Amino acid sequence: MTAYDVEKGDSVHPGKPVTVDRYTGGARINHWITATSLVLLAISGLALFHPSMYFLTGLFGGGQATRAIHPWIGVILFFSFFGLFFRFWRANLWAAEDGTWMARLADVLTAREERLPEVGKYNAGQKVVFWGMSILIVVLISSGLVIWDQYFYPLTSIEQKRVAVVIHAAAAVTIICVWIVHVYAAIWVRGTIGAMTKGRVTGGWAWRHHRRWLKELVSGKKA
């Protein structure tokens, strides 16, 4: 049996406090390219989504420029997320304890960690974010291509474009909500942001939130 959730680059450094390497430099760069693209997409998309936010086109050099650049950022996001997906998908596979964790969401939200099952590198909430983003990004890029009239206008009918534009808008709203959950969780659970900036967390953070992952790291390759 291979290690449960341990990924390349994860390792423990004993000390006071213990530090745990969580993300490699490559994973972090990959993450922040993805994050930047999604934020820029959300801003440029919202500018065209509702008149009250049209002023945001100013950030991109006007309406024409916003319209032209938005789909290209989407292409960057797609390939960049593809990279994240291949780095993280294995550790995000659904595990036995995830159902229990989900069922105790009330304890999660009130920070009663002691009532939660020990989880691996990611908890069920993070996994939902991961798979939700994965699916939504595929939906967004496919519906986006259908309404990318500058290059693909002749390939679909107007009726198909109408369907695509509704799906694109709905998926965009959903991914922004997923993104809010994601960012909020990173802020609320103190000590998390360092995972994606410095690449490491403290042992106490890992003990508190991802104990099974920590135990596997300490006990060596086999779980």
Add this chain to the structure above:
Amino acid sequence: MAGFNFELPNPNTRDPKSDLGPGDYVRRSASSVPAPSRQLTPVAKLIDVSKCIGCKACQAACLEWNDMRDRVAINRGVYDNPQDLTPQMFTLMRFTEWVNPETQNLEWLIRKDGCMHCEDPGCLKACPAPGAIVQYSNGIVDFVHENCIGCGYCVKGCPFNIPRISKVDNKAYKCTLCSDRVAVGQGPACAKACPTHAIVFGTKEEMKKHAEGRIKDLQSRGYKNAGLYDPPGVGGTHVMYVLHHADQPQIYAGLPGNPKISPLVDLWKGATKYVGLAVIGLFAAIGVVHHIVEGPNRVSDEDEANAERLAGGRR
């Protein structure tokens, strides 16, 4: 004969004064406008397909007035030229060879296609750019190119498949109903050029009255289904047709039977927007409230101590 003149007077070429401006907007895309101080008389162009001889003088006049030259097209064995509306061709004669099942006669149907100037314009409803599409109180729907961002949403909003996006400047183009000519008391260039008066222009009331006479005439000649095309699904249009077979508009190169703004466009521009913004706002608000109520989820010294104990023995 209805009380209007087929021949509109020639313009005053000395310093013509435009009498149509932003003060006459009744709708402006992605924004609101103050109620206009005056209500212009609604105008309309009436296209009597039974009188059209397919000479394309209107197409030529449109190019001439708007100072556009489309590329020389390819002959595909049909009279339609070009094959479709383009950013330079705001109006297009569409030819259909139709065998009337009742008489077995081959009827050559010719319809002048172009913007219908809907009372409830789907293009304007879909447009995300403030002021890129406007509607005047006389009914003319116009694209304001300085504000156009080339997104193509008007194409999705239009029930008649009219707007075309230019590959040159990435802006949307369509028939203006010669708003610049109407502004100085003229009619559209196509109406001016039409040798048979198949295209006439005047107030919407006059045009309806004129159409009535034409319809009676057609009915007396055996076209019992002759009628006016002024589709109520889009609130009526400021370009209307007299059709000899008004019971089946589709035979005229796919003129929609009951055009209206697609329910998908209503959904996209209605519920999606408001529900969408509300849901995003709600998620953000829940985050803020949760943090205020719950406080940060901090790692305790005990957690660190536990980790040290666990990791302690190893290196």
